[in-house]
Amino acid sequence: MIKEKTCSVTGHRILKKDFNIEALRSAFINVINCGYDTFLTGMALGFDTVCFNTLNKLKSDYDIKIIACLPCADQDKFFNAKQKKEYLSCLEKADEIITLNKAYFEGCMHQRNKYLVDNSSLVIAYLNYNRGGTYQTVKYAVESGVKVLYFGK
Secondary structure: OOHHHHHEEEOOOOOOOOOOOHHHHHHHHHHOOOOOEEEEEEEOOHHHHHHHHHHHHHOOOOEEEEEEEEOOOOOOOOOOOOOOOHHHHHHHOOOOOEEOOOOOOOOHHHHHHHHHOOOOOEEOOOOOOOOHHHHHHHHHHHHHOEEEEOOOO
């Protein structure tokens, strides 16, 4: 993984009704055309999953790699059956899976988010309000000098 060619994603679990997947696809194509070839996703529900699926479709046309970065091995412990099925389907398609911890503990999501930023030179963020994990991740990226591309504002 080359940091200068690695982009991570962060975003809310609930997407607005006017969320535009085609605009997200275009944003990823622009990023790929700028030389990014590795994409890190934290595999949370919502934006992370949509990004994973969008990138996976782009793999047929672009030479890119998707790395699933799990905060803990039991991240899907409280997912419902449908969510768990989609999550496991994504993991099967990932080029690599990095699991940071064996089990959930308070702070493991924050640790995962820090890992995403620390290993990227660009973060694509779906940030609609200034609180929560996505906000903290974007704040950390800005403080760390990592470029942030805001999507969906």
